[in-house]
Amino acid sequence: MTGSGKPSGGILEWLAIRNAVEKLGAQRVWSDALSWTRFTGSLALALLVLLCLTGVFMAFNYTPVPGTAYDSVDFAQFSLPFGGLIRGVHHYAWNLLLMVMGLHLARALVVAGYQPPRELTWISGLLIMLFIPVFIITGDLLPWDQKGFWSTQVRTSIMGSVPVAGDWMVRLLQGGPRTGIVALTRFYVLHLLVLPGTLLLLVGLHFHFVAHRGVSEPLFSTRERRQVSLFPTMVNRWLLLLLIITVALGAVAYLWPVPLGDPADPTDSNYIPKPEWWVLFLNQLVAIFRGPLMVLGTAVIPGALAAGLMVLPFIDRGPERHPLRRKAMLTVIAAIGLVLLVLSIMGYLEHYGPPPA
Amino acid sequence: MDENREAATGGQRYTDRRGFLKTVVLAGTTLATAGIPLAAYFVSPALEKGGGRWVDFGAVADLNDGETAMLSFEYMVKDGWQVLPQRGFVWARRGPGEAVKVMSSTCTHLACNVIWKPERQVFECPCHTGIYDAEGRPISGPPARPLAVLEHKIEDGKLQVYLTA
Amino acid sequence: MNRQVMGNWMLVLALAVALGLVMQAPALAAAKQELVSAKVKQAPAGLDDAVWKDAKALEVPFEGKEKFAGMKAAVTVRSVYSGDNIYFLFHWKDANKSVTKGAWKYDGQQWAQQKGNEDRISLLFEIDRINNFASKGCTVTCHGAADAPKKEWKFATASAAEKGDLWHWKAARSDPYHYAEDGWLTVAGEKTGRKVDEGKGGDAKNMTDDKSKPKFMRDPAKTASAPGFLLAEEAVEITDYAVFKAGDVITYQMPKKPSGSQADIQAMSRYADGAWTLMLTRKLNTGNADDVAFNAQKKYSFAMALFDDSGDENSYDSEAMTLAFGR
Structure with a gap:
């Protein structure tokens, strides 16, 4: 090989990526890794890509200054071509992402996908799931509208009720005692820089374990499993999924334009923020436990729930994976799920139902 | 005598460990040098008294x-x-x-x-x-x-x- | 296989429906009153047009200020949009039709200005966001030192970056020409922050230099286009005061023909059975810098004030409301 000009190995050699490309080309994955019976993970990835893309472009027309922030979002949404669609896709994508991740988790619970050797796949996935709400909390404030501002007030006071460290956490997060320009700037940097960086790491970790520990064997299908190439077969399947979900969310955002509420008025005592659907159960927990017990609802129970999920792979170590042979475990999980659902419905009725007589 | 033999057979490991310690010290020092001002920078607005x-x-x-x-x-x-x-x-x-x-x-x-x-x-x-x-x-x-x-x-x-x- | 595929489609469908339902929910949360301008194919031709049935009526409560303190009023508002235009229909009870506005009356000996003001209704929109207007309404446009008497308070925005669009229908001064005064609101100068739009309009005082009697009368050569009112364009200087007999009435503030951006808001009105019915029409986007440009995708905050035979301080005010557009 001479040092000058294009070497004989072609463009790949010249770019010094031939080894990597060959390795990738030889990579084979189970055909059912993205199929009708297993698509929530791939869908979640597609949604993350969409969120990233729409988010970056929204940032091009955004200024993190109270008041001005609202004007910039208003301008982007209503005065720029496709502004409403881009914000709409971002909005619907994270709502859908929560649901899809819920399904992803539920599936792993039912078919015991968390059992060894996939403990770390499960844990890294859980970390991603617990991480997404931080995105939502920081992102909600950015448009500086009434809903975002007052939701932030409720969230920071819930955070502040955590004993000892609560007040400190709020101050650190907001950069002071009040939700003003310092807080908005912090939320902005967290939402656009720090959190996506961390998420990228977590998603990389999740995929690392998926690649090395494999996906769980199908329980119900009797057909023989076969392998396909990662590139192009599997990648093409995923791209098709990405295309479909992009068009679908675009259509949803077109048909039901995402609203932009009134600009935030920090002095408006009349505005009552309504908790969003995904946080209704938490809100209900907060409402049930009062006074000195409040910490149960705000920290102990949610924390225990998360910790329980974390240690699940070390409790239910298998090898039984079939749900019918794991009745005790699934009964406990279903009971907890039911309680969360009932709490959510109670919360929904309280906040969105007809006013009490 | 024993020490010499250990040094002779495990020479490679010995150097590695020293290299690793060096890495730890260097990284730690860098982290502390950069970290203290960065942390102070980040935390200080939170300390502001409402008055x-x-x-x-x-x-x-x-x-x-x-x-x-x-x-x-x-x-x-x-x-x-x-x-x-x-x-x-x-x-x-x-x-x-x-x-x-x-x-x-x-x-x-x-x-x-x-x-x-x-x-x-x-x-x-x-x-x-x-x-x-x-x-x-x-x-x-x-x-x-x-x-x-x-x-x-x-x-x-x-x-x-x-x-x- | 087919059953499995179908099952999965059901799952996707259920997910989509769930998403839709969840997304609809926050719409119920609105605490502010919302006026939805219905999209109609045929523009309303008048006050009784059947198309108004397509628009959902909003009952807007008003609270009295100053002279009317402690009193309440209500206006029924409807809105539709069609093509380039937006239409508003207002209906409110008013025991008396007040259009006097200080008109001259001759008692056979001398002229005197009658007591009596006029009925008015006004709307304020945002051209450029007025801080906290969306939550607090017109109160944020009321500026004055805390210890200054209310009369010295100025109607204005807090800075030149905040800009309001003021629609102001006046029963005696703008209605005779079938329009509503089109003004805008900015930071206060010497007086208030109220400005009129580009162009001509408003009214002219009909008074001799010694302020004792009217200076103009109807030009006999012109037919009265607004019976009961003397329009500035139909007026001629009075040469012989002997032609008047006792009981004759002459307009004091003569409406001037609006033009330019001042002629943006057309009005059609009727006073009958102890109530005013008023329709206002404007282009969704006039293209003028002193007007709010409506984008049917967007929601707008607005607030209203009602004046019952009264001056500027004595009004009934509404809270801030939302104007949304149907699809």
């Missing part, structure tokens, strides 16, 4: 005996690098006699503003229907602590209230 001030709410005589009145305030505060008006209101109750009680409007549950309902003589929080009596003691709903009583003084017949944050 307090005496706010003049006008003549005490304007308050009717036995009634609870909403007193609005506005003053400028500095939020980081921005100066902004801080607006809000407190609840003041006069009577019996000359006694004045000034209560914060902030619900002790989740910091919504409570509203005085004169027909029922209670404060109501619209967020989770917390109810306080006229003295600000929680009666029903989520709140466990009474409404904060604000320090006040009367100078030249004018009501001054000490407000923080």
